Amino acid sequence: MTKKEVKYLKCEECPSRSKGVFSSCEVESTERLNKNRITNIYKKGQTLFVEGNTTHGLYCIMEGAVKITRTGPEGKEVMVRLVSIGNILGHRSVFCSERYSATATALTDTTVCFVDKKFIVELIKKDSLLALNFIKNLSEDLGASEEKQASYTQKNVLERVCELLVLLKITYGEKVDFGWKLNLKLTREDMASYLGIATETLIRSISELKNEKIISQEGKNIIILDEAKMLKLGKID
Amino acid sequence: MKQKCSNLGRLINEEEVGRAYQMGKSSSGHLLSEKEINFLKKHCDQISYSKDEVLIYEDHVPKVGIVLLSGKLAQIKWNDVKLLPPFSSIGIRELCNNLSMDCSVKIFKGADILVLSKSKIEDLKNDQSLKLCFLKQFYAKVEL
Numbered sequence: 056m057t058k059k060e061v062k063y064l065k066c067e068e069c070p071s072r073s074k075g076v077f078s079s080c081e082v083e084s085t086e087r088l089n090k091n092r093i094t095n096i097y098k099k100g101q102t103l104f105v106e107g108n109t110t111h112g113l114y115c116i117m118e119g120a121v122k123i124t125r126t127g128p129e130g131k132e133v134m135v136r137l138v139s140i141g142n143i144l145g146h147r148s149v150f151c152s153e154r155y156s157a158t159a160t161a162l163t164d165t166t167v168c169f170v171d172k173k174f175i176v177e178l179i180k181k182d183s184l185l186a187l188n189f190i191k192n193l194s195e196d197l198g199a200s201e202e203k204q205a206s207y208t209q210k211n212v213l214e215r216v217c218e219l220l221v222l223l224k225i226t227y228g229e230k231v232d233f234g235w236k237l238n239l240k241l242t243r244e245d246m247a248s249y250l251g252i253a254t255e256t257l258i259r260s261i262s263e264l265k266n267e268k269i270i271s272q273e274g275k276n277i278i279i280l281d282e283a284k285m286l287k288l289g290k291i292d
Numbered sequence: 293m294k295q296k297c298s299n300l301g302r303l304i305n306e307e308e309v310g311r312a313y314q315m316g317k318s319s320s321g322h323l324l325s326e327k328e329i330n331f332l333k334k335h336c337d338q339i340s341y342s343k344d345e346v347l348i349y350e351d352h353v354p355k356v357g358i359v360l361l362s363g364k365l366a367q368i369k370w371n372d373v374k375l376l377p378p379f380s381s382i383g384i385r386e387l388c389n390n391l392s393m394d395c396s397v398k399i400f401k402g403a404d405i406l407v408l409s410k411s412k413i414e415d416l417k418n419d420q421s422l423k424l425c426f427l428k429q430f431y432a433k434v435e436l
Contacts, residue, residue, distance in 0.1 A: 091411060111407060171412075173415075174411040
């Protein structure tokens with residue numbers, strides 16, 4: 056049933072190393088990580104873990120993008136977070152010894168490293184720099200969550216759509232001649248559920264932005280034509 | 293690839309899995325003895341699954357080794373579905389040697405498994421208090 060031995064990139068050679076929690080690990084910790092982690096490529100649509108199931112460890116994104124979704128009481132799936140390169144996921148369930156509170160699904164072909172729960176807890180106990188990085192990461196997550204919550208109550212739909220597009224531009228934007236091309240094809244349903252609005256409302260907002268010549272579309276990709284105007288419209292500092 | 297993915301989705305249908313089970317398709321996992329299961333129960337986490345999940349995708353290195361205690365665990369390759377009998381182990385050798393699987397493994401709601409992580413296996417190997425001859429037999433069985 057076995058195929059072939061898989062060769063990994065070393066942590067030191069990882070393209071997302073500078074962005075991740077493992078960036079300032081001690082040398083010994085990095086060596087241990089190299090020996091203990093598992094790296095796999097998840098194809099678009101494959102799930103990393105499922106809401107309600109038991110956690111085995113944490114995941115670090117080397118390349119690609121993952122969406123985190125929760126299922127509501129009526130079975131409706133809501134996207135709560137986007138995870139991009141260098142980010143970790145599953146860590147909250149690891150540290151709280153809880154079951155996964157959400158489902159993680161690859162949005163594109165995504166390279167993901169996995170380290171088991173026992174290993175990561177032992178590593179953090181020994182490496183204070185790594186522990187600090189985890190605290191920083193959790194604090195940033197909390198900050199982003201508070202900001203999102205504030206945005207829900209203080210901003211209108213159009214402002215929130217602008218905010219999401221700017222967020223996507225920061226992570227997935229590619230500079231093109233006439234603006235920024237967003238290299239992540241999120242469905243309108245995913246975008247709407249992330250913003251907590253109806254898909255029809257999102258489509259109307261996107262049309263409005265197109266009419267104002269702030270964005271355009273190339274196939275399924277959105278292109279931000281006028282970033283300054285978008286920042287102003289979205290009341291983004 | 294499209295066909296493989298659609299096959300995984302198709303398996304959500306529990307009736308179909310039930311039929312495969314009745315057909316008595318054999319598995320290619322390693323069957324462990326009761327003594328080995330009791331030993332692992334003392335040292336490993338026992339987990340119940342509340343939702344169906346693909347634990348290992350084809351071409352992936354397993355994240356953890358799995359020993360099925362009860363419930364349904366299926367090996368899937370193209371249209372071939374094999375249900376593993378209780379006390380089967382799967383993925384332990386691949387996990388320890390960074391080998392990819394040539395089939396997917398899906399667990400179904402209600403299944404109970406024992407989980408062997410890479411660091412747990414290392415711990416067991418290094419624990420001098422454990423009976424070496426027993427461990428050797430166990431590792432030989434799971435081809436470690």
